[in-house]
Structure formats: C-alpha cells, structure tokens
Amino acid sequence: MIASSALALGTFLLCAAATDPAICKNNAGGKSRMDGYDFLQIDARYFLTATSLESVFKLSDGTRIECVTAVTEELLPDTGHKVLNTVYYKNATSDKWGWFSQWYNFESQSDAYNHVTIAEPNGGPQAIYKFLLTTTGCAVVEVKNYILRDDVPSEASAIQERSTGTVTERPDCMMWEKEGNTDATQICCEPYFREMCKPKxxxxxxxPRKCPEPNFDDDSEL
Known part of the structure; x- marks a missing residue:
C-alpha cells in the first residue's frame, strides 16, 4: 500500500512538472518544446546542482571541486549552433576558484538541438552530452560519454561502469539550474532526475549560501 502510494505520488509530480505552465514551461518561440540550445542565453548563469558522475567534480589530482557554474558567452546559431561557455568551480580544499572556457557543438537530431559535443578540445572535460529534459528554468543532461584525458585516470572506471551495464540501466546525468529558478529545479527537474538517472x-x-559568485586571482587549474 505504501509502495503504491509512493508510486502514485511520483507519477503525480512528474505529470505536474510536465504541465505546469508557470514553472515547467518548455516551449520556445514557435517550437512546441524547448531544446538544449534554447535553454542557453547570453550572459545567463547556470548552476550544476547535482550529478551522478564522480569524475565531474574532481580535478586531475583527485581534488574534489564544488559550486560548478557556467556562463554562456556566445551563441552562434548561423554557424552550426556553436556555444561558448565559461565554467567556474571552487576547490573544496583550498576554497580557491578556477575556470575554463569551452566551445560546444549542438547537433540537430529529430529536429531538436539536444546532442552536444566538444567543438575545440582545450584541456577541459571532453564528453558527449544529451539534454533529456529542458524547461525555461532547469535542465537534466545525460553524460553520454566521457573521453579519457591523460590527467584524469579516475574516468576510466566511470566509462567501464557504463559500458558493462545492461541496456535498461539508468544513465549518468547532470542537473543544471538557471539562476533564479530554484522552484523549477525542485518541481520539474529533481523528480525527473530521481526517476530517470542514476542516483546523484x-x-x-x-x-546559494555555500556558493557565492566566483571571484579569483589565479588562472584555471585544469
């Protein structure tokens, strides 16, 4: 009885998230659904609020990082839907901030730009991503593939875990929140993440209290 009630509650939350026009709105312009490219806006700040993949929050020496944020610097829809993001992160041990800038390619699949690859590798994380759920305030992104970097041996185990799993295994994911949209994250993206992704x-x-706006003097630590 308890299990049935929990399942019903989960179904209700997911349905509410999909239909709430105020918080979980997911249309953009003339499109019926917002895609990953539509989610990004120039100068907007996005917070990585959760992830199921350990290598996402570790530096090359194994040091844990936190407070990962990204700012969209450029959008180039006329040149292959390229995006320039600057990613900031805080060293959990030293409390110092680091950063890197990376170009991403958004590729069209089924008339939506949800498939993301690295355009110009520059030492930052190299991966393939797919936007699974996109609303105006938050998004859940599958980490489809992590390409090994020479300086991050820990990623080998992460790839092995995915490659040896069954076809029904949930994917590794990240959850991003657009600044000022905590309600959207809690109502729309968190239930989806719990239902569709590996545990965070x-x-x-x-x-927000732990992670103020980045400030630093040093260059990137990557």
Missing amino acids: KPEYQYS
Missing part, C-alpha cells in the same frame, strides 16, 4: 552523488555540494 551526495559528495557534490551546491547551494
């Missing part, structure tokens, strides 16, 4: 890693921490 509790070691990764993000909260």
